[in-house]
Each structure stands twice: as structure tokens, then as C-alpha cells.
Amino acid sequence: MDAADRATDGWEPTLAAALLGAERAPPSQPGPLSALVAESDPAGALLARLAAEGAHHLAGTGLGPEALAPAEPREAVGSECPPAAATRLYGLLTEGHGARGRVEEWFALAAASGLRPPAWLFQALMLHRDSLPATAPAVVGAELDWLARACGEAPAETREAADWTEGTVTERRAAFAAFRARDPEGARAALEPVFRKEKADIREALVHALATGLSPADEPFLEACLDDRAGGVRLAAQRLLPGLPGSRYAGRMAARARAALTIESKRRLLGGTTHTLVVTLPEEAPELARDGVEVNAWERRGGGARAGLLRAILARAPLHAFAEHPPRLWIELALRSEWADPVFHGLFSAAKRTRDPAWTKAMADITAEAYEGKVTGVRRTNEVLGMWAEALDLLPDAEWEARVGALIRARKIEVVLAVLGQGPEHFSEGFSAGLLDWLAFVTRGSDALRRDLAKPWVIARLGDRLWPSDDNAAAAAALLARLPEGEGDRLRTQLAGLTGVLDLRAAIRRDFRPETTTGGTAQG
Incomplete structure (x- = not known):
């Protein structure tokens, strides 16, 4: 503090007055802090002056000139939300994990309304910044970035662009996924030359991160990962490859599915055609294991090893493997088969993975008819009811509501309770x-x-x-x-x-x- 500053600093005169005592102290001089002293009692007023001048005297002690540079102007985006909404958000932020869904709802409403929290909430928002919902940056991201810069912290966009080659496994996976979101081809190209030098847990995490921006261009790399020495890396590749319907992996699975399931059709003498599902259970093989189709311990103990292989093959197969016949016929014959469980659930998993409209609609139609006793050879059981509920869950939200709404109006309590456990969020x-x-x-x-x-x-x-x-x-x-x-x-x-x-x-x-x-x- 230089001489000019000391001249306007009221700390020393106030300290001297306090040492003399309230009775003998001279009256306070007008100054920038005099308005803060509201006490009428002389002793109380003197102590208040001492506290105010002391805080003023110590403010900025030890700071260099660069610390006093003014922050960049803050440009507010949108209008402030009503005070009630701001108070509500503060309460939700301080309630902990139980209110996370409500915080997400708050920000969705704010984004839809073009409103933002007031400045007094920024500190609380900064404390919860890493757990704020995906809609939060559109509402308050720019202002939190401004506050981070003002406090000498890295703003969100800088943190997201972190170097994916450094940090913990979780940090590197997140940084690489962000890289993939910005530049899928560039991210994979950067990964390939250094991949084999990484530890197994890092390799596994980075392969999982390829799910962001997954495309046919990733197939050669993922195919090579099927031969990685680490089981976790192989498993990560096995989970991603079924998402590439034109890949070599999909071709192998399609061939296996066609070998396991065929439909034999015969014309009846009096007209019409009968169809029979012929199931050929697969055998264990190293080629299957390489593609992630293996028998687990529970299936082996229960004697259902080959049925388990069948279900896994169908779940990974592209649905074009069954293009020879309509989805409805495959599903109806699956429910009638002695191998109904592995065949239906394998096909169901494939439909769930691809969300193919024709297959999902056929799943919902056939399982509904089966539970209502309209499919010959299929008994009305709780298992079929569960299949119906799962199949309905694959439908678009509006169609799910239309079908369940009809069940509600029909007062089908048992079915409604079964399907309400799933459906739209x-x-x-x-x-x-x-x-x-x-x-x-x-x-x-x-x-x-x-x-x-x-x-x-x-x-x-x-x-x-x-x-x-x-x-x-x-x-x-x-x-x-x-x-x-x-x-x-x-x-x-x-x-x-x-x-x-x-x-x-x-x-x-x-x-x-x-x-x-x-x-x-x-x-x-």
C-alpha cells in the first residue's frame, strides 16, 4: 500500500481512537465506510468502525497488480427466471442425489422458456457443475464459463478438450469420447498407432469409447481387436461389431443364423401352406468364441449349452439374415417351437438392438395375440405376458401409449400392471x-x-x-x-x-x- 492509499485508509485513526476509548475518541470523519456504521451507542459505533476499517485495510494485502485487473464483462443470455424458480433450483441443488431428476426437469423447462438462473445462484451451480444435466450448458453454460475464467479455472470447453493420452482410465475414456464426437475419423487414426502400447484396462476403455460415432470405417480396427490378448478388449469389440450390419462380423453371424433356423413350407392338398420352423442347434467352436458366442457356466450346468449358443447367435445376427420370410412368420413359429425361449429371445434381442419397425411391430402383435389365446399351439402363461410387455417397450412412445390406452379402457388390470413397468420415461x-x-x-x-x-x-x-x-x-x-x-x-x-x-x-x-x-x- 503506497502513501496515497494510506492517506485514505481510516484503519490507523480508528485503531488509535479505539485505544483511547469511546469516551475520549474524536468523532469519526466522513468516509466511504461511514454509511456502514448504524449503531447509536458510541462504544458499539466505534467497534463497528474498527471492524469495517480493518476489513478495508486488509483487503488486497499480498496481491500483485495483475490480480486487480478487471474481469471481462459478463454478457447475460436471456432473461432471468422468476424468483420462485430460482429459489426452487437452489433447494434442489442442495438436496443431493435424490433431486437429480428434478434438476434435469428444471433445466429442461428453463431451456424451453429461454430463461436463466440469476447471478446469485452461480456459486451453487459451479459446485455442482460436473453433475448438471445435458440441458444445463444451453441455459447457463456461457455464464459459468465466464465465472470459471474470472476465478482462474478452466472453462467447460477447455476441460472437454483435455488430452486423451493423459490422466486416469475414466478421464482418458471421457476425453477420447469427446474427441470422437468432434472428429470420429481423426480420433481413430490417432488411436491406432499407439493402441498396442497401452495397458489392457486403457485399451478396453478406449475401444468402448469408439461407440461414439461408430461407423463402418471402424470395422478393420475392431476386427483386429477380436484377437487382442486382453479379454476385456475382445469383449468391447464383440459388443460394438453387431452395430455394423455390413461388417464381416455381421456376415458370419448371418450365416450361422441361417444354418440354425430354416422354415420348411409345404402346400396342403386342400389349399394353403403349412410352415415348420426347423432348428439346428450349434456346436461350440473356437470361431464362435472369437466372436463372443460362448457357453456360460449356468447354461453348461443346466444342460442348455447349445440353446444358449443359439440365442447368442440370433441376438448378434443382422435381421436381413431372415429376409426370406416376413417377421411375423418367424416370430409366430418361434413361439410354437420346442426351442421357443432361445429363438424368441434371440430374435427379440436383435430387434431391440436395431429397432427395426417391421420387427418391433410384429413382436408386439404376435405376443399380444399369443397371450390372448389367438395363436395355435401357444399357451397363455406369465412368460408370454412378459414377452408381450417387452415387445411393447420396443414401440415408439406414441404407439406404446395407444396400445396400452386401449388395454386401460378394456379394464385389463393384469396386463396393464405388467406393461406399466416399462414404456416411455x-x-x-x-x-x-x-x-x-x-x-x-x-x-x-x-x-x-x-x-x-x-x-x-x-x-x-x-x-x-x-x-x-x-x-x-x-x-x-x-x-x-x-x-x-x-x-x-x-x-x-x-x-x-x-x-x-x-x-x-x-x-x-x-x-x-x-x-x-x-x-x-x-x-x-
């Missing part, structure tokens, strides 16, 4: 209203119906999935309030959880309304 407004009406119908029914409703524990998760409107939150609260006294804890606990989550989600939306002034409370 979030329901539409119309489907949510219909589902709540159905829940009201079931809860008003018999004790047996309520026990069936509570048994599978699917009700507890519905709060995260239902449309979070005020009307739906009120309907859920009414369901809980009308639950008969003495009802078992299982259903009451689930409905209470549903109601609490749905009410919170509805409140978050109310917070973003302009008339909302306090967290969760709308005025007017």
Missing part, C-alpha cells in the same frame, strides 16, 4: 389423465384389486412419469385421500410417493409462471 398429458382415471377405478374396487395393484410396485414410479399438471397432482392427492382406512402400507406408501413427486413436479412448473412470486406458490 414420460407420459403424454392425455395418457396420464386416462391412467389416473384407471387408478381411481381400481382403488375404488375390491380389496383383492387393490392388493393386485400394489403387488408389482409399479405405482411408486409413476410420479416421475405422469404429466405434471396441477390437475393431475390434485387427482393423485384425491386417490390417496380416498384410499380406504386400514389399507395395507404397500399401496398407501406407493400412492404417497406418487403424490409427493407429482406435486413437486407440478410446483416446479408453477414456479416458471410470471405471476409466481415464491417457491411453489402462485399469486393471483
Whole structure:
């Protein structure tokens, strides 16, 4: 501090006054800190002056001139969210992992509204920066980068561009995945010459990271990884190669699938054609093991080794291997076969991997008909019901809702409960209203119906999935309030959880309304 600074520094006069005592101290002189002293008592006022001048005197001690350079201007993006929404976000950030889904929902609403948190929230957001949802950078990323630079930290874009050749296994995998997202070809080209020099765990992690931007150009490298000395590297390549339907790997699997499954067709004398699925179980072989098709210990002990190989081959095969006949015929014959379990689940896994529309629709149609007793030779069992639920889950969200909505209207309680465990992460407004009406119908029914409703524990998760409107939150609260006294804890606990989550989600939306002034409370 130079002489000019000391001249305006009130620390020494105030310290001298304090040593003299409040009775003998001269009155304080006007200065920049005098407005901070509001005490009327002379002794209290003197102590307040001493504290203020002391803080002012010590501020900046030991800092060089470069530390006092002004920060770059902060350019705000968008308008600030309502105070209630800001208060809500602060509460969610401080609640811990249990509120992570709600934080994601908050940022999705902010992004859709073009709103951002106020500056007083930046410190809390910086503390949780690495765990913020994917929508957060669009809302507050630029401002958090500004704050990071002002504090001498690396902004997000710098951290994402970290050198993938250095750091822990997790850091290197993340950095390489970011490299792949920016430049898939360049990333693989940089990896190939140094790959064999890396340790096994690093090689495995980097192969897994090739899932980002996976393309046919990656096939030669991944094919070579099938012969890597490390089992984890081989497994990583075996998981990625089925995603390349034109690869040599896919060709090998297609040939094996065609050798294992064929359809024999015969014309009947009175017209029409009969079809029979002929299954040839594969044998263990080193070539199969190289491609990741091996028998596990459980299958070997249970005597189902070759059936397990069949299921694994079908799961990895490209669906064009079965193009000779329509998907519906393959699935229907699979359900009738003595090898229904490995054949159906193998084909199901292939359909799930590719999301082929024709196969997923056929899966949903045939399993529904099978459970309803409309497929000759297939019994109505809980296993078939489970297959139906899995097949419905492959459909687009709108189609899933349309089909399950029809089941709800038909009051097919057993089936609805089975399929509600899967399906879209979030329901539409119309489907949510219909589902709540159905829940009201079931809860008003018999004790047996309520026990069936509570048994599978699917009700507890519905709060995260239902449309979070005020009307739906009120309907859920009414369901809980009308639950008969003495009802078992299982259903009451689930409905209470549903109601609490749905009410919170509805409140978050109310917070973003302009008339909302306090967290969760709308005025007017």
C-alpha cells in the first residue's frame, strides 16, 4: 500500500481512537465506510468502525497488480427466471442425489422458456457443475464459463478438450469420447498407432469409447481387436461389431443364423401352406468364441449349452439374415417351437438392438395375440405376458401409449400392471389423465384389486412419469385421500410417493409462471 492509499485508509485513526476509548475518541470523519456504521451507542459505533476499517485495510494485502485487473464483462443470455424458480433450483441443488431428476426437469423447462438462473445462484451451480444435466450448458453454460475464467479455472470447453493420452482410465475414456464426437475419423487414426502400447484396462476403455460415432470405417480396427490378448478388449469389440450390419462380423453371424433356423413350407392338398420352423442347434467352436458366442457356466450346468449358443447367435445376427420370410412368420413359429425361449429371445434381442419397425411391430402383435389365446399351439402363461410387455417397450412412445390406452379402457388390470413397468420415461398429458382415471377405478374396487395393484410396485414410479399438471397432482392427492382406512402400507406408501413427486413436479412448473412470486406458490 503506497502513501496515497494510506492517506485514505481510516484503519490507523480508528485503531488509535479505539485505544483511547469511546469516551475520549474524536468523532469519526466522513468516509466511504461511514454509511456502514448504524449503531447509536458510541462504544458499539466505534467497534463497528474498527471492524469495517480493518476489513478495508486488509483487503488486497499480498496481491500483485495483475490480480486487480478487471474481469471481462459478463454478457447475460436471456432473461432471468422468476424468483420462485430460482429459489426452487437452489433447494434442489442442495438436496443431493435424490433431486437429480428434478434438476434435469428444471433445466429442461428453463431451456424451453429461454430463461436463466440469476447471478446469485452461480456459486451453487459451479459446485455442482460436473453433475448438471445435458440441458444445463444451453441455459447457463456461457455464464459459468465466464465465472470459471474470472476465478482462474478452466472453462467447460477447455476441460472437454483435455488430452486423451493423459490422466486416469475414466478421464482418458471421457476425453477420447469427446474427441470422437468432434472428429470420429481423426480420433481413430490417432488411436491406432499407439493402441498396442497401452495397458489392457486403457485399451478396453478406449475401444468402448469408439461407440461414439461408430461407423463402418471402424470395422478393420475392431476386427483386429477380436484377437487382442486382453479379454476385456475382445469383449468391447464383440459388443460394438453387431452395430455394423455390413461388417464381416455381421456376415458370419448371418450365416450361422441361417444354418440354425430354416422354415420348411409345404402346400396342403386342400389349399394353403403349412410352415415348420426347423432348428439346428450349434456346436461350440473356437470361431464362435472369437466372436463372443460362448457357453456360460449356468447354461453348461443346466444342460442348455447349445440353446444358449443359439440365442447368442440370433441376438448378434443382422435381421436381413431372415429376409426370406416376413417377421411375423418367424416370430409366430418361434413361439410354437420346442426351442421357443432361445429363438424368441434371440430374435427379440436383435430387434431391440436395431429397432427395426417391421420387427418391433410384429413382436408386439404376435405376443399380444399369443397371450390372448389367438395363436395355435401357444399357451397363455406369465412368460408370454412378459414377452408381450417387452415387445411393447420396443414401440415408439406414441404407439406404446395407444396400445396400452386401449388395454386401460378394456379394464385389463393384469396386463396393464405388467406393461406399466416399462414404456416411455414420460407420459403424454392425455395418457396420464386416462391412467389416473384407471387408478381411481381400481382403488375404488375390491380389496383383492387393490392388493393386485400394489403387488408389482409399479405405482411408486409413476410420479416421475405422469404429466405434471396441477390437475393431475390434485387427482393423485384425491386417490390417496380416498384410499380406504386400514389399507395395507404397500399401496398407501406407493400412492404417497406418487403424490409427493407429482406435486413437486407440478410446483416446479408453477414456479416458471410470471405471476409466481415464491417457491411453489402462485399469486393471483
